[in-house]
Amino acid sequence: MSKIELKNITFGYDTQGTLLFDQANLNFDTQWKLGLIGRNGRGKTTLLNILQNKLAYNGQIIHQLDFLYFPQPIENKQQLTYYVLQEISEFEQWEIERELNLLQVDPEILWRDFETLSGGEQTKVLLALLFIDEYHFPLIDEPTNHLDIVGRKQVAEYLKKKRQGFIVVSHDRSFVDEVVDHVLSIEKSQLELYQGNFSVYEEQKKIKDEFELAQNEKLKKEVSRLKKTAAEKAEWSRSKEQDKYGKASEKGSGAIYDTGAIGARAARTMKRAKTIEHRMESQLSEKEALLKDIEYIDPLTMNYQPAHHKRLLAVENLVLGYAGQTLFQPISFEVNQGQRIALAGRNGSGKSSIIRFLLGQFDGESSGDVIRPTNLKISYVRQNYEDNHGTLLEFSEKKGLDHQAFLNNLHKLGMEREVFQNRIEQMSMGQRKKVELAKSLAQPAELYIWDEPLNYLDVFNQEQLKALILSVKPAMLLVEHDQVFLEEVASKVITLTEHE
Structure with missing residues (x-):
């Protein structure tokens, strides 16, 4: 058992002009399973980088164990998963197979190309590699992104059974609730440490x-x-x-x-x-x-323009696949005015493929019919938005957005006005997700198609989106793995059945 101690840590980015941490102090045990929470842009990933000595800071960090970060950087994804992992860290084959079995993953996955694995599968093999090493303290950053509901439960069970401690960052409240025994909250003015899980933190806060x-x-x-x-x-x-x-x-x-x-x-x-x-x-x-750490949440706006048509989308006996191998059994559903239809299923079952097909971006094989009005105005939130570049003004002009409405929603989502001057590619992943979401909210649309909108968003943003959707009641096709969110906002859930 050992301690990790932070003494008078002070840090701020030159571009922001304000300090993220000012004389911050913290003392915790390496056997604690510590949940790190806080609003986007408050400094969660920054704190993990400071612990790894990747950023110049004032103060002192005392620790006996070195730190190991998840997700690990990968240079070449175009090779077998086993060799991808070997390039990151040395291990015996039986060790990685043991961890994969604990995660309920078939070890045969090691002999598939890493780039062909789903996001959830990649998460699991990298977590397995992380916990082979017992001589480092794990820093786990957003492990629930891209994990389906079953995958989240499997990873939660895996982390609960681990004897060694870790720091985990996740915006999935249920997941954090299950796996942590302490919570470290980055408030507006200080670091606050709580004993207990997320529910205990929420009650005390x-x-x-x-x-x-x-x-x-x-x-x-x-x-x-x-x-x-x-x-x-x-x-x-x-x-x-x-x-x-x-x-x-x-x-x-x-x-x-x-x-x-x-x-x-x-x-x-x-x-x-x-x-x-x-x-x-x-x-x-x-x-x-007083009131320095109370979060004030403003309601978002949405440029929803209800269509004259009652039925916006009808999918009949749709089947998608690659090279003769179908992804799921034939599926049929409709999206009508005021309905929020959610697509559910395991990672790799074809949910995002259906969205890409509806948007004309699917490059595999397809059969079935899709009926929709001509010139239907669709607003799309993508899973991957790394191609968003430039200043916010350049971006909104390129996308034809109402710039003021776009900025207003960004600010309401918690983006500080100083960040408005940064280029999108220089922003954190949480801030870049907000850009993608604020873009969708500013676009005039009759139908919203959102693919995993909650990734990287904090719990306050999730509440904002829930309140907005329940208030406006837009027509929406939604893919999301947060079960609590789906139960609250979805009119109907369509579950994909994998082809036998």
């Missing part, structure tokens, strides 16, 4: 936020009362000062006035007003210390 909001409301009322009292006393004091001098000038007329008493009372009142002012300043500084 909710209690803390509610307490701060109640304290804030109480202080607001107190400050308002003090302001009013201070103003009244100051006004009374000023008026008495004026009276004193006015009355004193009348002494020559024979009238008798105690101007000294009036002045003393006015001075005491002014002193009390000053005391109230100091109390008010103290209350205001208390108020400023």
